[in-house]
Amino acid sequence: xxxxWPFISFGIPDELFIRGKVPMTKExxxxxxxxxxxxxxxxxxxxxGAGTGSVSIEAALHATEGYIxxxxxxxxxIALIEENKRAFGADNINIIAGRGAEAxxxxxxxxxxxxxxxxxxxAELIKIASDRLPEEGRLVLTTVTIENLYHAMAELKQRGFExxxxxxxxxxxxxSTGKYTLMAAQNSIxxxxxxxxxxx
Amino acid sequence: xxxxWPFISFGIPDELFIRGKVPMTKExxxxxxxxxxxxxxxxxxxxxGAGTGSVSIEAALHATEGYIxxxxxxxxxIALIEENKRAFGADNINIIAGRGAEAxxxxxxxxxxxxxxxxxxxAELIKIASDRLPEEGRLVLTTVTIENLYHAMAELKQRGFExxxxxxxxxxxxxSTGKYTLMAAQNSIxxxxxxxxxxx
Amino acid sequence: xxxxWPFISFGIPDELFIRGKVPMTKExxxxxxxxxxxxxxxxxxxxxGAGTGSVSIEAALHATEGYIxxxxxxxxxIALIEENKRAFGADNINIIAGRGAEAxxxxxxxxxxxxxxxxxxxAELIKIASDRLPEEGRLVLTTVTIENLYHAMAELKQRGFExxxxxxxxxxxxxSTGKYTLMAAQNSIxxxxxxxxxxx
Amino acid sequence: xxxxWPFISFGIPDELFIRGKVPMTKExxxxxxxxxxxxxxxxxxxxxGAGTGSVSIEAALHATEGYIxxxxxxxxxIALIEENKRAFGADNINIIAGRGAEAxxxxxxxxxxxxxxxxxxxAELIKIASDRLPEEGRLVLTTVTIENLYHAMAELKQRGFExxxxxxxxxxxxxSTGKYTLMAAQNSIxxxxxxxxxxx
Numbered sequence: 001x002x003x004x005w006p007f008i009s010f011g012i013p014d015e016l017f018i019r020g021k022v023p024m025t026k027e028x029x030x031x032x033x034x035x036x037x038x039x040x041x042x043x044x045x046x047x048x049g050a051g052t053g054s055v056s057i058e059a060a061l062h063a064t065e066g067y068i069x070x071x072x073x074x075x076x077x078i079a080l081i082e083e084n085k086r087a088f089g090a091d092n093i094n095i096i097a098g099r100g101a102e103a104x105x106x107x108x109x110x111x112x113x114x115x116x117x118x119x120x121x122x123a124e125l126i127k128i129a130s131d132r133l134p135e136e137g138r139l140v141l142t143t144v145t146i147e148n149l150y151h152a153m154a155e156l157k158q159r160g161f162e163x164x165x166x167x168x169x170x171x172x173x174x175x176s177t178g179k180y181t182l183m184a185a186q187n188s189i190x191x192x193x194x195x196x197x198x199x200x
Numbered sequence: 201x202x203x204x205w206p207f208i209s210f211g212i213p214d215e216l217f218i219r220g221k222v223p224m225t226k227e228x229x230x231x232x233x234x235x236x237x238x239x240x241x242x243x244x245x246x247x248x249g250a251g252t253g254s255v256s257i258e259a260a261l262h263a264t265e266g267y268i269x270x271x272x273x274x275x276x277x278i279a280l281i282e283e284n285k286r287a288f289g290a291d292n293i294n295i296i297a298g299r300g301a302e303a304x305x306x307x308x309x310x311x312x313x314x315x316x317x318x319x320x321x322x323a324e325l326i327k328i329a330s331d332r333l334p335e336e337g338r339l340v341l342t343t344v345t346i347e348n349l350y351h352a353m354a355e356l357k358q359r360g361f362e363x364x365x366x367x368x369x370x371x372x373x374x375x376s377t378g379k380y381t382l383m384a385a386q387n388s389i390x391x392x393x394x395x396x397x398x399x400x
Numbered sequence: 401x402x403x404x405w406p407f408i409s410f411g412i413p414d415e416l417f418i419r420g421k422v423p424m425t426k427e428x429x430x431x432x433x434x435x436x437x438x439x440x441x442x443x444x445x446x447x448x449g450a451g452t453g454s455v456s457i458e459a460a461l462h463a464t465e466g467y468i469x470x471x472x473x474x475x476x477x478i479a480l481i482e483e484n485k486r487a488f489g490a491d492n493i494n495i496i497a498g499r500g501a502e503a504x505x506x507x508x509x510x511x512x513x514x515x516x517x518x519x520x521x522x523a524e525l526i527k528i529a530s531d532r533l534p535e536e537g538r539l540v541l542t543t544v545t546i547e548n549l550y551h552a553m554a555e556l557k558q559r560g561f562e563x564x565x566x567x568x569x570x571x572x573x574x575x576s577t578g579k580y581t582l583m584a585a586q587n588s589i590x591x592x593x594x595x596x597x598x599x600x
Numbered sequence: 601x602x603x604x605w606p607f608i609s610f611g612i613p614d615e616l617f618i619r620g621k622v623p624m625t626k627e628x629x630x631x632x633x634x635x636x637x638x639x640x641x642x643x644x645x646x647x648x649g650a651g652t653g654s655v656s657i658e659a660a661l662h663a664t665e666g667y668i669x670x671x672x673x674x675x676x677x678i679a680l681i682e683e684n685k686r687a688f689g690a691d692n693i694n695i696i697a698g699r700g701a702e703a704x705x706x707x708x709x710x711x712x713x714x715x716x717x718x719x720x721x722x723a724e725l726i727k728i729a730s731d732r733l734p735e736e737g738r739l740v741l742t743t744v745t746i747e748n749l750y751h752a753m754a755e756l757k758q759r760g761f762e763x764x765x766x767x768x769x770x771x772x773x774x775x776s777t778g779k780y781t782l783m784a785a786q787n788s789i790x791x792x793x794x795x796x797x798x799x800x
Contacts, residue, residue, distance in 0.1 A: 011235030028367055031235035032228050035211030145780040146566070150550035153374075153381060166546070167228060168383055168588070170370035170570065170770060172788055174353075180745040181353060183368055185785040188568070188772055345580040346766070350750035366746070368788070370570060370770065372588055380545040385585040388572055388768070411635030428767060431635035432628050435611030553774075553781060567628055568783055570770035574753075581753060583768055 012061075017054050018084050022077045024052045025116055028171050029142065029189055034058055036140045036165075036193035037112050042066045046110040048100045048125060049117025053081035053093070059114075060090035068093045069110065071103040104128050115141035122148055123155050130159040133196040140193045149190050161194035212261075217254050218284050222277045224252045225316055228371050229342065229389055234258055236340045236365075236393040237312050242266045246310040248300045248325060249317025253281035253293070259314075260290035268293045269310065271303040304328050315341035322348055323355050330359040333396040340393045349390050361394035412461075417454050418484050422477045424452045425516055428571050429542065429589055434458055436540045436565075436593040437512050442466045446510040448500045448525060449517025453481035453493070459514075460490035468493045469510065471503040504528050515541035522548055523555050530559035533596040540593045549590050561594035612661075617654050618684050622677045624652045625716055628771050629742065629789055634658055636740045636765075636793035637712050642666045646710040648700045648725060649717025653681035653693070659714075660690035668693045669710065671703040704728050715741035722748055723755050730759035733796040740793045749790050761794035 014027045025033065033055060037045065042065040047056045050070035060068045070081050070093055078097055085093045096103045100115075101124045113129045115122075118141070129139050139161065143149050149166070156164050168190050172183040214227045225233065237245065239259060243266040247256045250270035260268045270281050270293055278297055285293045296303045300315075301324045313329045315322075318341070329339050339361065343349050349366070356364050368390050372383040414427045425433065433455060437445065442465040447456045450470035460468045470481050470493055478497055485493045496503045500515075501524045513529045515522075518541070529539050539561065543549050549566070556564050568590050572583040614627045625633065633655060637645065642665040647656045650670035660668045670681050670693055678697055685693045696703045700715075701724045713729045715722075718741070729739050739761065743749050749766070756764050768790050772783040 011238045013238075027235060028232050028369065031231040035227060035231035038211045038213075145777075145782050146550055146553060146774065147780050150546055153546060166374035166381065166383075168372040169228065170372075170388075170785070172368040172370075174366035174746065177745075180747050181366065182745050183366075183788055185770070185787045187785045188370075188783055345577075345582050346574065346750055346753060347580050350746055353746060370585070374546065377545075380547050382545050383588055385570070385587045387585045388583055411638045413638075427635060428632050428769065431631040435627060435631035438611045438613075566774035566781065566783075568772040569628065570772075570788075572768040572770075574766035581766065583766075588770075 012054070012058055014054075017052055017057070018080055018087060019052055020076060020080050022052050022074070022080055024054050025142070026171070026186065029169060029191070030055055030058060032167065032169060032191055033114060033140055033142065034062070036138070036191060037114060038138060039063050039112060040066065043112050044110045045069070045112040045114060046104060046107055047071060048104060048113065048115045049119065050081055050095075051077055051116060053077075053084045055114055055116060056081065056093050057084050057088050057090050059112075060085075060093050061088065063092070066092065069096055069107050070094070071096045071098060071100055073097060073099050073103075100125055101128060111137040113137075113139045115139070118143075118148065122151055126152070126155045126159060130161065130196065135196055135198050137196040138193065139196070140191065143190050143192070144187055149192075152192050156192070156194045160197050162197040164194040165192070167191045212254070212258055212288075214254075217252055217257070218280055218287060219252055220276060220280055222252050222274070222280055224254050225342070226371070226386065229369060229391070230255055230258060232367065232369060232391055233314060233340055233342065234262070236338075236367075236391060237314060238338055239263050239312060240266065243312050244310045245269070245312040245314060246304055246307055247271060248304060248313065248315045249319065250281055250295075251277055251316060253277075253284045255314055255316060256281065256293050257284050257288050257290050259312075260293050261288065263292070266292065269296055269307050270294065271296045271298065271300055273297060273299050273303075300325055301328060311337040313337075313339050315339070318343075318348065322351055326352065326355045326359060330361065330396065335396055335398050337396040338393065339396070340391065343390050343392070344387055349392075352392050356392070356394045360397050362397040364394040365392070367391045412454070412458055414454075417452055417457070418480055418487060419452055420476060420480050422452050422474070422480055424454050425542070426571070426586065429569060429591070430455055430458060432567065432569060432591055433514060433540055433542065434462070436538075436591060437514060438538055439463045439512060440466065443512050444510045445469070445512040445514060446504055446507055447471060448504060448513065448515045449519065450481055450495075451477055451516060453477075453484045455514055455516060456481065456493050457484050457488050457490050460493050461488065463492070466492065469496055469507050470494065471496045471498065471500055473497060473499050473503075500525055501528060511537040513537075513539050515539070518543075518548065522551055526552065526555045526559060530561065530596065535596055535598050537596040538593065539596070540591065543590050543592070544587055549592075552592050556592070556594045560597050562597040564594040565592070567591045612654070612658055612688075614654075617652055617657070618680055618687060619652055620676060620680055622652050622674070622680055624654050625742070626771070626786065629769060629791070630655055630658060632767065632769060632791055633714060633740055633742065634662070636738070636791060637714060638738060639663045639712060640666065643712050644710045645669070645712040645714060646704055646707055647671060648704060648713065648715045649719065650681055650695075651677055651716060653677075653684045655714055655716060656681065656693050657684050657688050657690050659712075660685075660693050661688065663692070666692065669696055669707050670694065671696045671698065671700055673697060673699050673703075700725055701728060711737040713737075713739050715739070718743075718748065722751055726752065726755045726759060730761065730796065735796055735798050737796040738793065739796070740791065743790050743792070744787055749792075752792050756792070756794050760797050762797040764794040765792070767791045
């Protein structure tokens with residue numbers, strides 16, 4: 001592992017990631033997402049809409065005997081994932097340049113999938129996940145809109161996923177203004193997780 | 201490691217812990233707490249007011265070359281920590297039966313401290329943490345009251361802690377009622393974290 | 401007006417209502433609902449799923465030259481509305497015993513509608529509201545489920561409502577426990593409001 | 601009353617106020633604040649740190665036989681209150697140019713006080729309110745900081761206020777982005793209310 005993160009086994013602070021203007025899953029959300037993914041040491045994760053790669057990196061440092069596919073189509077974001085991969089020495093990350101559904105189909109296999117951005121392909125991504133996840137494989141997705149929250153829940157039920165869980169996370173963070181600490185709110189985010197059931 | 205949690209490296213679901221009536225840090229809160237603790241493989245954590253031991257267990261499974269002191273004075277809770285320690289095969293947990301401040305003084309050394317319950321000893325616990333944490337050691341505490349939130353912030357500033365951060369976490373969880381998913385709220389919890397600064 | 405509420409023009413505290421076991425729109429939610437209804441002195445409000453009648457009562461005390469139809473089918477709730485009507489001297493309340501959509505059709509006219517409980521009839525209630533509200537008439541509805549939130553938004557758009565607004569209200573209330581004030585959360589509630597547009 | 605708000609008796613939408621860059625109590629918060637003030641028709645309200653005057657205006661339209669003192673020291677805000685007073689025809693508003701505590705002392709009498717901004721004078725404002733409010737007079741204050749939340753609660757208890765209540769209000773509002781509705785969070789605000797007890 002590189003010098004950037006040599007010493008800590010969990011909970012990489014946001015400021016250690018190389019960012020730019022690409023939106024990043026925030027530290028606290030990432031912690032809950034990681035928790036819901038329930039990674040094994042040898043898990044293979046498909047990270048769809050990987051952004052800066054913060055979830056990919058943290059997953060890579062956990063699943064040290066596993067493998068991460070970071071799917072992203074924006075050039076700026078791909079460059080950041082490259083940089084972060086190098087900085088954290090996360091050699092088990094494989095960056096796939098391409099659109100979510102299309103790129104996902106090209107991956108040989110995965111037993112975990114995180115959908116941080118679906119870009120209009122939500123239903124299709126869930127369908128592919130349903131087709132390709134092994135039994136007890138896990139899907140985690142985040143959404144901030146009323147419509148995707150509803151459709152994700154409906155789609156997961158229809159595709160026979162089990163243990164479907166939705167958590168709405170509201171986070172406020174203290175911002176110091178001299179003597180005072182103002183609690184500044186972030187937008188609430190919905191974290192949906194589910195398990196691939198046994199095929200019948 | 202035991203059969204209870206043989207296969208997953210992070211994010212133990214609440215239902216896998218042996219509980220009883222002792223209050224437990226919930227899954228999502230635990231994920232953020234773990235993230236803020238920024239454990240090393242060889243961290244030594246003092247878990248003050250350990251309750252069912254859920255934070256101790258998860259920390260023990262991370263800091264595999266480190267050590268966890270689980271401080272708790274209630275007999276019922278101590279029994280649960282014992283049971284959970286055995287079930288998860290967390291041999292690096294040392295249960296200390298006793299009141300927080302008193303018991304904390306008896307621990308040889310620690311570089312991480314989590315205060316999940318302070319039971320009127322908040323200021324004293326922070327003082328001891330300040331005295332005994334090494335430079336860059338980390339303190340994390342949770343509180344649900346207006347008074348402890350204020351006093352913890354004031355005390356940490358006064359004791360010269362650095363990078364003091366407060367996150368208010370509001371969690372709602374979907375509860376299925378046939379066709380509908382009701383979002384049921386949990387009480388908001390404040391997670392305060394800080395780093396021991398260089399002594400001057 | 402009766403002795404129960406002789407002196408205050410807005411903001412009836414929850415404890416002044418006669419309740420029982422019927423769920424009641426809480427004080428803070430009621431304040432926002434009332435605000436979104438934008439009642440005139442002579443407004444005619446249909447209160448669908450009136451429960452204890454708390455919204456009806458407060459609206460009746462505002463729209464002193466108007467009229468409130470409180471629609472409710474549960475006998476226990478109807479009895480409570482009767483009692484509250486008497487206690488607050490709200491003579492301009494007309495209690496309609498019956499199911500929402502069916503009862504709503506029987507009301508001669510209304511320019512405001514509040515749907516606090518839809519009981520499976522959400523789409524039909526919005527359709528009737530759309531058909532019968534005059535131009536610039538207002539609809540307010542509350543929901544706590546993912547499904548009704550989505551369907552209400554979709555239905556209102558489809559029926560040509562304007563100025564559709566959704567507010568998610570998260571409320572925590574201090575509970576004193578001796579020296580400490582614990583912030584206890586209520587379930588988050590979605591308050592949707594909209595205006596009937598001009599017919600084309 | 602002016603043409604600006606001739607027809608609605610409660611719940612003035614934010615966009616009807618003349619603003620500028622002065623911070624304004626938002627619609628939903630104003631609704632709850634108004635509710636907690638429990639105005640009578642003849643209430644006399646001191647509005648400390650009146651800002652754009654939105655609370656003053658709404659209170660003035662309710663307490664039609666009462667009187668509002670709008671205390672504000674910033675020239676820009678005073679000008680806005682003047683404009684809003686004129687636009688809404690709220691002749692029962694008296695604008696007092698000056699600092700909170702100093703200006704408050706100069707008011708002949710009041711039975712309601714709203715402290716929307718305390719600007720370092722929180723303890724003194726509560727003391728004056730305690731000295732001058734009549735029995736059963738009401739105080740409402742809003743704060744967004746950890747420190748003022750704590751100090752306000754402590755001060756109110758010490759001054760013998762009764763029925764002290766704190767409500768933390770978290771508001772997210774839907775923002776339409778084509779097909780999607782993103783829930784955008786506002787900072788959580790604490791609304792504290794209390795009643796002047798009987799003097800002993």
